[in-house]
Amino acid sequence: MKDKDFRIHIKIDGRAYPLNINRVDEERYRKAAKIVNETITEFRKMFQGNDQQDIMAMTAFQVALNFTKEQERHDYSQFIDDIKDLNDDISDFLIEKEQK
Known part of the structure; x- marks a missing residue:
């Protein structure tokens, strides 16, 4: 079996989703499912009485928000621009000094 033909079942909120993935990515997929399930559980506790769609929407929003925060942490473009300016x-300065 090829690495990309590795099949797993990820459970999100009690439902199983079959996925064909690259074998080396299995841990990443399982960790992502765990994060989503933990976030769903947190929102269920915080927003008791809200319907399932609200919980899923807030979960998706929280995961996306965390993703954008992580992207910003690894954005070195301003740092690179500052180094170029420096x-x-x-x-x-060295050109001016040579001309004197």
Whole structure:
């Protein structure tokens, strides 16, 4: 069997979802399912009486929010721009110093 033909069943809120995945990604998929299930449980406790669609919508929103926060933590573009500016300043300084 090829790695990409590995079949697992992920349970989300008690429902099983069969997935064909790459074998090396199994732990990532199971961890993601665990996070979703834990988030559903938290929202059920916080919003007792809300219907299932509200709980799922809030869960999806929370997971997406955490994803965007993680992306921002790894955004080094401003840092790279600052280093380029600093490099330009140093180059300009050295050019001026050579001209004196």
